[in-house]
Amino acid sequence: MKLLLTSGGVTNPSIRSALVRLLGKPISECHALCVPTAQWGHPRCGPTTVRGFVAAEPTWQHFSGLGWASLGVLELTALPTVGEQRWVPWVREADVLLVEGGDATYLCHWMRESGLADLLPSLPDTVWVGVSAGSMVLTPRIGSYFVEWPSAPDDRTLGVVEFSIFPHLDAFPTNTLADAQRWSADVGVPAYAIDEQTAIAVVDGSVEVISEGHWTKFGA
Numbered sequence: 001m002k003l004l005l006t007s008g009g010v011t012n013p014s015i016r017s018a019l020v021r022l023l024g025k026p027i028s029e030c031h032a033l034c035v036p037t038a039q040w041g042h043p044r045c046g047p048t049t050v051r052g053f054v055a056a057e058p059t060w061q062h063f064s065g066l067g068w069a070s071l072g073v074l075e076l077t078a079l080p081t082v083g084e085q086r087w088v089p090w091v092r093e094a095d096v097l098l099v100e101g102g103d104a105t106y107l108c109h110w111m112r113e114s115g116l117a118d119l120l121p122s123l124p125d126t127v128w129v130g131v132s133a134g135s136m137v138l139t140p141r142i143g144s145y146f147v148e149w150p151s152a153p154d155d156r157t158l159g160v161v162e163f164s165i166f167p168h169l170d171a172f173p174t175n176t177l178a179d180a181q182r183w184s185a186d187v188g189v190p191a192y193a194i195d196e197q198t199a200i201a202v203v204d205g206s207v208e209v210i211s212e213g214h215w216t217k218f219g220a
Contacts (some may be wrong), residue, residue: 001126001204002022002127002128002201002203003127003128003130003138003160003161003200004018004022004125004128004199005135005138005161005199005200005201005202006130006131006135006167006200007053007132007135007165007168007169007194007195007196007198008057008171008195008196008199009060009062009063009131009195010066010196012197012212013211013212014210014211014212015064015198015210017064017199018201022127022203023096023127024129025072025095026211027067028068028069030068030069030095030096030113031068031069031070031072031096032068032071032072032093032095032096032097032098032119033071033090033097033098034054034071034072034073034098035074035075035076035097035100035107036053036054036073036100036102036171036206037077037102037107037110038100038101038102038104038106038137039053039102041103041137041148042075042100042106042139042148042149045137049055053100056215060120061153063097063102063129064097069135072090074087074091074097076107076113078142078154079114080114081191087114088115090120090131091119091126093129094126094181096126097127098127098133098134098171099129099130099135099137100131100133101130101132101134101153101167102133102134103131103133103147103148103149103152105147105149105155106149107133107157107164108137108157109149109151109152111158115199117150118182132168135157135165135200136157137157138157138158138159138160138161138165139158139159139160139189140157140159140163140187141157141164141187141189142157142164142186143164143183143186144186145179145186153217155187158203161202161207162189163189163190163191163192164187164190164194165188165191165193165194166191167202168196169193169194169214170195170214171196175196177193177216180216180218181218188220190217191217191218192209192216192217192218192219193218194213194215194216195213195214195215196213197212198213199211205211
């Protein structure tokens with residue numbers, strides 16, 4: 001799978017160019033599935049934010065509103081009751097999964113429960129575009145700092161990549177570089193703090209930072 005891990009979406013021309021390169025064709029020719037599941041696990045998300053994402057409302061112009069050929073919804077909490085014979089073809093036919101933010105531990109739980117986590121290795125040409133928790137879920141740990149779901153057993157996530165991500169650098173008063181430094185000491189793996197103008201592309205284990213903003217890498 002090809003990964004584009006962002007904090008705030010496809011927010012500038014450099015990230016957009018990287019996305020088109022990963023897709024191998026124009027955005028307008030690509031079929032996308034929206035994954036809103038992480039929002040249900042976060043106390044500041046709910047029906048209106050899920051609606052905005054899947055309806056590609058103006059706030060989501062840098063993500064679901066990029067001008068895709070089609071948008072569908074893949075709600076992971078429903079998949080165990082649907083059956084793999086139905087939903088797996090939906091995923092395989094999509095060019096891109098747009099994975100929204102929220103709580104990464106909740107998203108991790110439902111990726112495992114639904115079977116989507118097990119399917120990812122068999123999707124070499126599919127592009128995963130994550131925003132915030134939609135990016136963090138693929139890391140080994142998110143740090144207790146970002147756990148909002150009360151039922152989360154710990155801060156561990158899928159570990160598809162070998163680094164962790166601190167998103168929204170300087171976007172909030174509690175997301176400063178000093179906060180990121182304290183957070184990185186807790187996660188214990190290489191990590192990146194990225195702002196809304198930064199993304200991390202991962203293809204076949206090769207990691208590339210794409211940025212028109214600010215980012216910092218921390219050692220383990």
